[in-house]
Amino acid sequence: MAKKKFVVGCFDDENVLFPAVKKVRTAGYKIHDVYTPYPVHGLDKALGLRETSLHTAGFIYGITGTTTAISAISWIFTKDWPLNIGGKPHFALPAWVPIMFELTVLFAAVGMVLTFCYLCQLAPFVKKHHFHARATDDLFVMAIECTDKTNVDDLQAFLSNAGAVETNVQVAETGWWLGRYDKDEMPFENKEVATA
Amino acid sequence: MASIKDQFVIPGKMKTWSYSLIGVGLVALLAGLFTKGFSKDEHEQAVFWGTLMYNTIFWTLVCNAAMFFICVTTMAWGGWQQSFRRVPEAISTLVPIFGSITFVVLIYVVFIGHNHHIYHWIDDAAVEADPILKGKKGFLNTKFFLVWTTLAITLWSVLGWRMRKLSSEADQAAMDHETGASFIKRNTVVAAMFLVWFGLTVGSTIPWLWMMSIDAHWYSTMYSWYTFASSFVSGMSLIALWVIYLKNKGYLEYTNQEHLHDIGKFMFAFSVFWTYLWFSQYMLIWYANIPEETVYFKHRVQGPYKGIFFLNLIINFLAPLLILMKRAAKRNYTLVTFMAIVILFGHWIDFYQMIMGSVSKEHVTLGWLDFGILSLFVGLMILFTGKALASKPLVPKHHPFLKESILHHT
Numbered sequence: 001m002a003k004k005k006f007v008v009g010c011f012d013d014e015n016v017l018f019p020a021v022k023k024v025r026t027a028g029y030k031i032h033d034v035y036t037p038y039p040v041h042g043l044d045k046a047l048g049l050r051e052t053s054l055h056t057a058g059f060i061y062g063i064t065g066t067t068t069a070i071s072a073i074s075w076i077f078t079k080d081w082p083l084n085i086g087g088k089p090h091f092a093l094p095a096w097v098p099i100m101f102e103l104t105v106l107f108a109a110v111g112m113v114l115t116f117c118y119l120c121q122l123a124p125f126v127k128k129h130h131f132h133a134r135a136t137d138d139l140f141v142m143a144i145e146c147t148d149k150t151n152v153d154d155l156q157a158f159l160s161n162a163g164a165v166e167t168n169v170q171v172a173e174t175g176w177w178l179g180r181y182d183k184d185e186m187p188f189e190n191k192e193v194a195t196a
Numbered sequence: 197m198a199s200i201k202d203q204f205v206i207p208g209k210m211k212t213w214s215y216s217l218i219g220v221g222l223v224a225l226l227a228g229l230f231t232k233g234f235s236k237d238e239h240e241q242a243v244f245w246g247t248l249m250y251n252t253i254f255w256t257l258v259c260n261a262a263m264f265f266i267c268v269t270t271m272a273w274g275g276w277q278q279s280f281r282r283v284p285e286a287i288s289t290l291v292p293i294f295g296s297i298t299f300v301v302l303i304y305v306v307f308i309g310h311n312h313h314i315y316h317w318i319d320d321a322a323v324e325a326d327p328i329l330k331g332k333k334g335f336l337n338t339k340f341f342l343v344w345t346t347l348a349i350t351l352w353s354v355l356g357w358r359m360r361k362l363s364s365e366a367d368q369a370a371m372d373h374e375t376g377a378s379f380i381k382r383n384t385v386v387a388a389m390f391l392v393w394f395g396l397t398v399g400s401t402i403p404w405l406w407m408m409s410i411d412a413h414w415y416s417t418m419y420s421w422y423t424f425a426s427s428f429v430s431g432m433s434l435i436a437l438w439v440i441y442l443k444n445k446g447y448l449e450y451t452n453q454e455h456l457h458d459i460g461k462f463m464f465a466f467s468v469f470w471t472y473l474w475f476s477q478y479m480l481i482w483y484a485n486i487p488e489e490t491v492y493f494k495h496r497v498q499g500p501y502k503g504i505f506f507l508n509l510i511i512n513f514l515a516p517l518l519i520l521m522k523r524a525a526k527r528n529y530t531l532v533t534f535m536a537i538v539i540l541f542g543h544w545i546d547f548y549q550m551i552m553g554s555v556s557k558e559h560v561t562l563g564w565l566d567f568g569i570l571s572l573f574v575g576l577m578i579l580f581t582g583k584a585l586a587s588k589p590l591v592p593k594h595h596p597f598l599k600e601s602i603l604h605h606t
Contacts, residue, residue: 041605042605055523059521086483086485087485088483094475094478094479094482094483095479095483097475097479098479
């Protein structure tokens with residue numbers, strides 16, 4: 001994974017963050033991400049993120065579950081091991097519906113959780129760079145990706161003007177690596193901040 | 197505030213449509229009365245009155261479901277429905293009207309026509325000779341039927357009227373904090389009373405009395421909830437249709453896709469809930485396979501009603517499930533309109549098979565009379581809902597929760 005240079009602006013108010021996001025985007029800067037202590041309604045729209053495909057994946061997992069259930073049970077009860085249960089026909093669809101339903105829910109739920117973890121790169125021992133430890137507490141942290149042409153000082157001044165209470169420059173790994181938050185470096189310890 | 201179109205004016209076209217639908221309906225009603233109602237054949241009479249019964253019961257319960265929606269959201273201190281709450285309120289003004297029609301039809305069937313082909317249990321001699329019916333006599337008797345039917349329709353109408361009257365207070369003057377709080381509290385109290393009565397009637401006894409007792413020997417504990425789910429999902433569809441109609445005419449400025457999305461969610465969720473009850477009722481009886489229980493499904497699943505019975509499942513379950521599942525679909529006015537019509541038609545067919553499947557076991561009677569009577573009720577529904585909408589401002593301007601509805605975001 002590649003290291004990139006970021007200019008980070010920290011905001012302490014949601015009502016300042018939204019106009020700031022808008023200003024930064026109209027100015028043509030590329031926002032890497034905004035880290036917030038809690039889900040902020042409408043921020044995804046303000047950032048121009050596309051609608052998630054997680055629900056489409058969920059639907060596909062769901063019908064996979066239904067299909068698995070119906071094909072497995074119908075094969076077992078009609079071909080592999082037909083049993084006479086209370087004189088019911090071997091192909092006893094109503095009796096299978098609860099199982100079809102359960103497998104639909106199971107596949108959809110487990111599949112969506114795993115897909116979500118994959119998309120967000122969440123797993124044990126997977127580590128990612130934290131731009132600011134207080135992003136989990138009370139700060140809204142906006143990371144802007146720099147290009148060769150970005151004037152870092154201008155951008156920092158621009159962010160301060162837009163209402164950022166703190167700005168800094170960080171060179172950070174964009175992807176994930178294996179590590180442990182409790183063993184390696186403490187996110188709350190003051191990190192070496194590269195100033196370019 | 198002044199610029200928004202707040203007062204509904206009934207367009208001439210709507211009047212023409214409602215009067216012509218009522219006209220068609222009246223012609224069908226008269227033709228039905230002479231060909232079937234006055235027929236010498238008691239089965240033909242039963243078909244005529246049964247057709248009237250399922251139409252009037254369906255529309256009464258659907259309109260009552262609109263008031264149920266108002267009361268449930270009031271109880272939950274919901275805010276999002278305030279911007280279009282006058283629509284379900286207007287629909288619920290039909291409860292006394294359709295309720296009276298239901299009352300007349302049921303009273304005719306039980307007391308005047310004495311139609312034992314519909315209600316077997318009104319035949320005293322048959323009840324005496326039948327240990328099962330004798331055991332149900334405490335509940336299934338004409339006196340209780342009369343008292344409970346009267347009470348049910350009256351209290352739905354009265355409590356609904358009180359809810360609507362309270363709602364009018366929000367048109368008058370701005371409320372300060374104190375007035376607003378007591379306004380919400382009074383709303384909650386009336387809504388709670390309505391809901392308790394709704395649970396005792398639509399949620400349990402009324403479908404037993406009016407519909408399930410047609411199969412006097414048979415019973416299902418799912419039946420009332422099944423009927424309720426059917427009427428509620430149709431009620432939500434009807435609300436959606438009126439909201440979209442008013443939006444198209446340029447009214448209901450505060451109501452937008454966000455509100456439509458939530459109405460769509462109700463249509464989707466309660467279609468699935470209906471199916472859940474449909475299936476629970478069906479599977480248990482299918483599994484146990486006890487003759488006293490399977491008697492209800494025999495002519496529906498294996499007899500002449502087979503087609504309608506399974507068509508019912510497709511249009512009331514598969515269609516809403518697959519079409520309304522996507523977020524974009526619930527926010528699309530055209531698709532929601534289409535699905536609302538499909539759902540209303542589907543549940544009308546559901547009520548058809550629930551009642552006519554028992555009244556006329558051997559023959560599917562669906563024909564000109566059914567659609568004629570349906571047209572009568574649709575005409576009346578359009579006429580009176582339109583009048584009720586025009587009688588009040590469309591937005592309760594000073595309702596304490598209105599702002600929540602304007603800002604609503606799904």
